[in-house]
Amino acid sequence: xxxxxxxxxxxxxxxxxxxxxxxxxxxxxxxxxxxxxxxxxxxxxxxxxxxxxxxx
Numbered sequence: 001x002x003x004x005x006x007x008x009x010x011x012x013x014x015x016x017x018x019x020x021x022x023x024x025x026x027x028x029x030x031x032x033x034x035x036x037x038x039x040x041x042x043x044x045x046x047x048x049x050x051x052x053x054x055x056x
Contacts, residue, residue, distance in 0.1 A: 002036045005034055016031055023050045030047065
């Protein structure tokens with residue numbers, strides 16, 4: 001799941017900083033989620049919700 005979120009973010013052209021604005025998470029938190037270090041369900045839910053809306 002984490003790798004898919006990262007691939008979607010990158011393929012949509014979003015930086016970690018831009019995703020942090022969309023999700024309310026810090027860039028560090030997003031990077032940790034993408035690396036599988038943090039797997040809090042609330043953070044994952046925010047990232048998945050944001051990833052579904054990405055259209056660039």
